[in-house]
Amino acid sequence: MPLDLPAGITLDEGPGGLPRLTVATDLCTAEMYLHGAHLCRWQPRAEPHPVLWMSRSSRFEAGAPIRGGVPVCFPWFGPKAGDPAAPAHGVARISPWTVDRVEIEPDGTAAVSLTLASDARTQAVTPDQFALTFTARLGGTLSMALTVENRGQGPLTFEEALHSYVAVGDVRTVGVDGLAGATFIDKTDAMARKAEAEAPITIAAETDRLYLNTSATVTLTDPGLGRRLRVAKSGSLATVIWNPWIAKSRAMPDFGDDEWPGMICIETANAADNAVTLGPGGRHTMTAMIDVSRLG
Numbered sequence: 001m002p003l004d005l006p007a008g009i010t011l012d013e014g015p016g017g018l019p020r021l022t023v024a025t026d027l028c029t030a031e032m033y034l035h036g037a038h039l040c041r042w043q044p045r046a047e048p049h050p051v052l053w054m055s056r057s058s059r060f061e062a063g064a065p066i067r068g069g070v071p072v073c074f075p076w077f078g079p080k081a082g083d084p085a086a087p088a089h090g091v092a093r094i095s096p097w098t099v100d101r102v103e104i105e106p107d108g109t110a111a112v113s114l115t116l117a118s119d120a121r122t123q124a125v126t127p128d129q130f131a132l133t134f135t136a137r138l139g140g141t142l143s144m145a146l147t148v149e150n151r152g153q154g155p156l157t158f159e160e161a162l163h164s165y166v167a168v169g170d171v172r173t174v175g176v177d178g179l180a181g182a183t184f185i186d187k188t189d190a191m192a193r194k195a196e197a198e199a200p201i202t203i204a205a206e207t208d209r210l211y212l213n214t215s216a217t218v219t220l221t222d223p224g225l226g227r228r229l230r231v232a233k234s235g236s237l238a239t240v241i242w243n244p245w246i247a248k249s250r251a252m253p254d255f256g257d258d259e260w261p262g263m264i265c266i267e268t269a270n271a272a273d274n275a276v277t278l279g280p281g282g283r284h285t286m287t288a289m290i291d292v293s294r295l296g
């Protein structure tokens, strides 16, 4: 069905022939693939650098995750418990989503909503019955919302994440504030649970931390690109901070060996102790809002 798209938004085939929505308005430029409802690019007109990071080595093919941007992780985070053959981070980011709404709001913000419902393909991997809606509002700021509806007859317990990859000048010089005192699961240290004592958090090695029971806004100070980012959220009690550093970057074929200094993940999530349970027909929405300002 041909889409009736407003001025400023086009649909074409991107790499790998994947359908891609491109936004070019007075407020920002952006790119989103229907594959995984994957927002790959967002850059406010006033910002000299892209806000989201993308790997030069990313795959663009059905069934494979895109490396960078904002992967939508659902219904589990990381490896699926008890099923090592299951796709990491769930089925949402490797599934074809459907365009539900594309419009330019009165203030010039581009609003794009995509949907994904469980079907025989997803149920080959997980029996969960669900309907997802992912909405991105793209303007001078970025706001994303992931709504989960339980379409089953019983309870649905799930994990989820908006796994945002942020571009930075040099990850070794950034500071991350907002998580002081929070308990985190350290995935680089046998899943040990620790209290965050560093303020700001700095990155000097592989860092893979799932912060629990926090609804805090995270602030990233990036002297390399001369900017400050804030990642605010609602409906989320977990935040993940990740940089693969040297060895893990080399071990990922879709991540350039020399790319790790240019990115950090600040992920808005519900995972582990903060997994969500919905009754039949229940709905839950998690949001993430990103804004950028210049330093100095």
Ligand code: TA6
Pocket: 065, 078, 088, 089, 163, 187, 208, 240, 242, 265, 267
């Ligand atoms: O969010 C951090 C993390 O869980 C890391 O452990 C690392 O696996 C990363 O996600 C990327 O996962 P992916 O499956 O996209 O390679």
